[in-house]
Amino acid sequence: MTDQPRPFTNDDRWSFNGGTHTSLYDVLGSHVGPDGTTFRVWAPSAARVEVVGNFNHWTDGWALNPDGSGIWHGHIPDIGHGEVYKYSIVPGDGGLPFEKADPLAFRAEEPPATGSVVWDLSYEWGDRDWMSTRSEANALDAPISIYELHMGSWRYEPGGYRAIAHQLAEYIEETGFTHVELLPIMEYPFYGSWGYQLTGYYAATSRFGDPQDLMYLIDYLHQRGIGVILDWVPSHFPSDAHGLAQFDGTHLYEHSNPQEGYHQDWDSLIFNYGRYEVRSFLLSSALFWLDKYHADGIRVDAVASMLYRDYSRKEGEWIPNEFGGRENLEAISFLQLLNTSVYARFPDVQMYAEESTSFPAVTRPTYVGGLGFGQKWDMGWMNDTLEYIKRDPVHRKHHHNDLSFRMVYAFNENFTLPLSHDEVVHGKG
Numbered sequence: 001m002t003d004q005p006r007p008f009t010n011d012d013r014w015s016f017n018g019g020t021h022t023s024l025y026d027v028l029g030s031h032v033g034p035d036g037t038t039f040r041v042w043a044p045s046a047a048r049v050e051v052v053g054n055f056n057h058w059t060d061g062w063a064l065n066p067d068g069s070g071i072w073h074g075h076i077p078d079i080g081h082g083e084v085y086k087y088s089i090v091p092g093d094g095g096l097p098f099e100k101a102d103p104l105a106f107r108a109e110e111p112p113a114t115g116s117v118v119w120d121l122s123y124e125w126g127d128r129d130w131m132s133t134r135s136e137a138n139a140l141d142a143p144i145s146i147y148e149l150h151m152g153s154w155r156y157e158p159g160g161y162r163a164i165a166h167q168l169a170e171y172i173e174e175t176g177f178t179h180v181e182l183l184p185i186m187e188y189p190f191y192g193s194w195g196y197q198l199t200g201y202y203a204a205t206s207r208f209g210d211p212q213d214l215m216y217l218i219d220y221l222h223q224r225g226i227g228v229i230l231d232w233v234p235s236h237f238p239s240d241a242h243g244l245a246q247f248d249g250t251h252l253y254e255h256s257n258p259q260e261g262y263h264q265d266w267d268s269l270i271f272n273y274g275r276y277e278v279r280s281f282l283l284s285s286a287l288f289w290l291d292k293y294h295a296d297g298i299r300v301d302a303v304a305s306m307l308y309r310d311y312s313r314k315e316g317e318w319i320p321n322e323f324g325g326r327e328n329l330e331a332i333s334f335l336q337l338l339n340t341s342v343y344a345r346f347p348d349v350q351m352y353a354e355e356s357t358s359f360p361a362v363t364r365p366t367y368v369g370g371l372g373f374g375q376k377w378d379m380g381w382m383n384d385t386l387e388y389i390k391r392d393p394v395h396r397k398h399h400h401n402d403l404s405f406r407m408v409y410a411f412n413e414n415f416t417l418p419l420s421h422d423e424v425v426h427g428k429g
Contacts, residue, residue, distance in 0.1 A: 005031035005038040013069050016042075019276030022341050024284035025202055025292070028071075029104030030085070030118045036077035037118050039085075041102060042277060043248035044070030045092045051076060052099065053085035053115070061088045070277075084115040086242070091249025098249075101199065101242045103281065108187040108199075110206040114242040117206075121292055123215045127222035134296055135348035137178060137227050140374065140414055146229065147177040148420055150194055151185060151208050160208030165220040172226050179227035181299060183421065185214060186232070189240050194421065196301060197268060198233050199243040201285040204293075218294055227296040229352065230289050234282045234338075235302040236268040245269055253278055259319050263305065265312050273306075274330035282334070283341055290346050297350035298342070300373075304356045306331040332371070339372030350374040352416060363414040378415040381406045386423065 008027045015021040028040045039051050041064070049072040050061025064072035064087075079085075086099040101108060105116035125131075136142060151160075155167055172180060185208075187200025195205070204214040218228045237253070239245040244253040254269040255261025261270045272278050289295045305311045310318040310326045321329050339351050353362050353373040364370025388402035 004033050008040055008067070008071060008073065013067075013071070016280045017069065017276055019279035020283070020337070020341075021280035022283050022287045022345065023291070024280055025104055025106075025288045029102055029106065029202065030116070032081050032118060032120050033075075036075055037079040037083070038073070038075045039064060039102075040071055040073045041087055041104075042070055042281075043072055043087070043089055043252070045250045045252070046072065046089045046248040047092045047094070048090035048097075050088040051085055052088045053079075053083055055079055055083060055085075079118065081118055081120050083118040084109060085118065086115055089248055093249060095249060099242065100247055103244060103247070104202050105200065106203055107211055108203045108206055111187075111189055111191070114189070114199075114240075116203075119211060121211055123212050123219075125215070125219055125294065127219050127294060130222035130225065131294065134222075134227065137225075138296055138348055138350045142178075144179060144227075144416070145177045146179045146181050146416070147172055147175070148181045148183070150183045150421065151205075152191070152194075161213035161217040162209060164208075165217045168217075169221055169224040169226060172221075173224065177226075179229055179296065180221060181229040182231065184231045184233055184301075189238060189243075193238075195231070196233055197236075197238040197266070199238060199240060201281070202288055215293060222294065228294075229297040229299055229350070230293075230295045231301055232286060232289065232298045233301045234271060234285075235300075235306050236263045236266055236270055238268050253281070257319065259313075259317060260309070263312075264317075265305075272330075273328070273334040279334055279337065283338060286338060286342060287345060290342065290349055295349070297352060297374075299352040299354060299377075300335075300338075301354050303335070303353045303362070303371075304359070306335065307355070307357070307359050335371050335373075336366040339374075340366055343372070343374075352377065354418075355379075358409075360412075374414060375416045376413045377418045377420075378406070378413075379418070380409070381415070381417050382419060382423065386419075 006026050012027050031038045043049055049064045052058045052061045062076050064074040066072055088097050088099050090097045101114055102116040106121055107117040107119040109115040184195030185204050186198045187203040187205045188195050188198050190197055204211050221228055237244055255272050263270055308326050309328050342351055351374045353376045355362050355376050356379040361370035362376045363373045366372040384402045
């Protein structure tokens with residue numbers, strides 16, 4: 001029998017509003033019970049929030065109740081696993097209602113459809129042996145060799161996550177890799193983004209199956225002794241109408257000022273890391289994939305764009321921090337909180353930073369002022385190595401410094417040496 005959904009307690013409210021909640025997925029979103037589904041969504045500036053779906057023909061919404069802290073909640077009887085829904089939100093300024101997908105939904109409709117799906121994440125895991133010993137495979141001194149994979153283009157066959165599991169395990173064993181890194185498998189609207197424009201921070205993309213199918217893939221790799229790292233993108237999100245942008249009619253997740261809240265490179269929006277509830281949302285998302293999907297590590301994408309307010313901006317296009325500097329102090333403190341939260345709960349995983357600048361102490365502990373990551377991608381090594389290989393062999397003897405320069409800084413951080421999808425995209429090699 002399905003258990004009753006967990007209540008949203010005063011402790012939940014306190015930690016959510018304080019920016020320290022790490023398991024919002026247990027209380028927000030949609031949760032199936034024995035007699036229906038409980039819905040909770042954060043929309044503090046909304047005048048009214050209703051749940052709409054096939055069950056009410058997408059018109060006569062089921063009204064949720066405000067709790068005084070920005071959370072709207074309600075229980076709809078006879079709505080169960082697999083039901084498609086959205087939130088119909090009436091903005092507080094008296095504007096017309098609009099529909100939004102659930103930010104904490106566990107599943108979304110397969111694009112281009114944009115509805116959320118009530119889903120039970122129950123799964124019988126078979127990777128106990130791996131989980132009990134994975135600290136050895138993920139240790140800083142372990143021989144880690146990572147195979148980066150895009151689900152949609154790797155030997156794809158009908159069947160998605162489950163079909164790829166056995167082929168992938170055999171290939172990894174043949175080639176000697178220790179870990180698989182999956183390009184983002186969180187739900188995203190535009191296929192050409194390869195998953196780097198997320199709308200579903202808690203939903204595995206339905207392009208390749210349901211959540212249990214992805215769990216099966218990770219479970220099977222674990223049973224074959226192969227670790228799984230997930231790409232995760234807390235640096236920006238797309239402005240699609242069904243997503244997080246202006247979620248309750250206001251700039252809830254993003255900054256209102258485009259000099260702080262708009263990514264010119266990717267035509268996307270930047271999270272407001274200074275808003276505590278946004279911190280809780282992102283913290284909980286990272287912990288969610290480690291908890292519910294047994295991921296062995298997270299590669300945080302585009303960290304450099306988070307660290308600097310002037311990232312890819314010209315003079316006059318950015319706002320300095322309170323001390324007049326270019327560092328994004330709110331993002332830095334968020335990343336420190338992220339890493340301490342992850343390692344406190346899952347000390348046997350690894351946090352990887354894709355950080356392309358010389359920002360100091362990325363992989364040093366937070367108690368000495370570092371960001372607290374376990375490892376950092378060495379983008380300098382990648383650029384220098386590819387530059388060396390591109391040269392005519394007869395000229396290489398004059399450019400050995402391309403290979404030796406890395407030794408100048410090699411021991412400043414815990415480095416991973418990457419040759420990734422970015423090199424293909426940008427034509428480097």
